[in-house]
Amino acid sequence: MSVKSDTALEQELAPRSSFPILSRSVYGRPLVYLDNGATTQKPQCVIDAITDEYLNVNANVHRGVHYLSQEATRLYEEARATVQAFIHARSTAEIVFTRGTTESINLVAASFGEAFMREGDEVIVTEMEHHSNIVPWQLLQARKGIVIRVCPITDEGRLNLEALSQLFTPKTRLLACTHVSNVLGTVNPVQDIIRMAHAHDVPVLIDAAQSVPHMAADVQALDCDFLAFSGHKVYGPTGIGVLYGKEQWLEKMPPYMGGGEMIGKVSFEHTTFNVLPYKFEAGTPDYVAATALARALDFVSGIGFEAIEAHEHALTVYAREQLSQIPGMRFFGPSDDAVISFLVGNIHHLDLGTLLDRLGIAVRTGHHCAEPLMHRLGIEGTVRASFALYNTKEEVDALVQGIDRVRKMF
Ligand code: PMP
Numbered sequence: 001m002s003v004k005s006d007t008a009l010e011q012e013l014a015p016r017s018s019f020p021i022l023s024r025s026v027y028g029r030p031l032v033y034l035d036n037g038a039t040t041q042k043p044q045c046v047i048d049a050i051t052d053e054y055l056n057v058n059a060n061v062h063r064g065v066h067y068l069s070q071e072a073t074r075l076y077e078e079a080r081a082t083v084q085a086f087i088h089a090r091s092t093a094e095i096v097f098t099r100g101t102t103e104s105i106n107l108v109a110a111s112f113g114e115a116f117m118r119e120g121d122e123v124i125v126t127e128m129e130h131h132s133n134i135v136p137w138q139l140l141q142a143r144k145g146i147v148i149r150v151c152p153i154t155d156e157g158r159l160n161l162e163a164l165s166q167l168f169t170p171k172t173r174l175l176a177c178t179h180v181s182n183v184l185g186t187v188n189p190v191q192d193i194i195r196m197a198h199a200h201d202v203p204v205l206i207d208a209a210q211s212v213p214h215m216a217a218d219v220q221a222l223d224c225d226f227l228a229f230s231g232h233k234v235y236g237p238t239g240i241g242v243l244y245g246k247e248q249w250l251e252k253m254p255p256y257m258g259g260g261e262m263i264g265k266v267s268f269e270h271t272t273f274n275v276l277p278y279k280f281e282a283g284t285p286d287y288v289a290a291t292a293l294a295r296a297l298d299f300v301s302g303i304g305f306e307a308i309e310a311h312e313h314a315l316t317v318y319a320r321e322q323l324s325q326i327p328g329m330r331f332f333g334p335s336d337d338a339v340i341s342f343l344v345g346n347i348h349h350l351d352l353g354t355l356l357d358r359l360g361i362a363v364r365t366g367h368h369c370a371e372p373l374m375h376r377l378g379i380e381g382t383v384r385a386s387f388a389l390y391n392t393k394e395e396v397d398a399l400v401q402g403i404d405r406v407r408k409m410f
Helices: 006-012 044-056 067-087 101-116 135-144 161-167 190-199 247-252 287-303 305-324 349-358 371-377 393-409
Strands: 095-098 122-126 147-151 172-178 204-207 226-230 241-245 263-266 271-273 329-332 339-344 364-366 382-386
Touching: 044 287, 067 095, 067 241, 067 287, 095 101, 101 135, 101 172, 101 204, 101 226, 101 241, 101 247, 122 135, 122 161, 135 147, 147 161, 161 190, 172 190, 190 204, 241 247, 287 305, 305 329, 305 339, 305 393, 339 349, 339 393, 349 364, 349 382, 349 393
Parallel strands: 122 147, 122 172, 172 204, 204 226
Antiparallel strands: 095 241, 226 241, 263 271, 329 339, 339 382, 364 382
């Protein structure tokens, strides 16, 4: 698989010009944006969708009899159907719009936790989780006295599946696990993990924040019980995300927040709740962001994951090869996916990131919201380069040259 140059990318994948911000410069240098794990840049069609809805449609959804409200509602519900098709859910009732992965996981921890977990019950997470799949369970632990069990990782940065199989007990109520590590780039064998958990009658929540942008998601084929992702990491706007949940679970779970739209009838004596998915969507949702997210998913589908995966994989392999030539280079994790974490010699990750920034190269530095993983690795942080469909071989070369330049300064 060859890595696409700028020109080939232009012709075969998506025009970089679809992403206006990529043509800007920083410090007088062309922007090299390699912080896509944190958030992706937006194509013009997503920016247009936001502008267009505010210019022409804006009205609150599900509330008005008037024309604009009905049109906004139609766009909002069409967006839900687009998400449903994108992740192959059975029905739109299983698609809850949230603010992002974090809110989706908090919703499950609070609501599933309320309905199905008691003191002493157990949730399994892994050593490579983002804080957003650790802290919600700790909040539940503080409220209800649940127990958090942690699946260790191997020195290569993979889940220790043998150890995982030993963690199930009659008190295990849920397994919550990331699909792709935002630090190590490990793609976890979620299908096997789900099968293992289901054999113990344990439902599974997949944190798909780092997988949905890079590979096709099929919740029915996976048979996961919950799946969470963020719009802004898949070329969509900020402030919108998705919780997929099997209807059989969502039906039995109590509302997460109370307010407008999530109710059936309200009186001071007794309130009934709306049907799915509205039971979980209290208050005015970010309907504009939902429409724009649908345009982002259309954009991704238009290119297709076959092309996206081939391009990103080739780019990641090329980057690992080139980076490995740098003296003192230390990688963390296998980088199966479009994420490469590293340290160079004794250079502090923050110094390296700051100096790369001065060369126009945006990378992420620090603990990447995964402090327990940093403890496991025995480090404080890494530099992380993470790729998207618009990145090029030339940008990888700029990164490598930039690191070499910084290294020579130390
Ligand atoms: N999980 C993983 C694996 C992530 O990488 C991130 C974002 N860095 C999150 C969850 C949280 O996503 P958000 O901040 O969009 O809610």
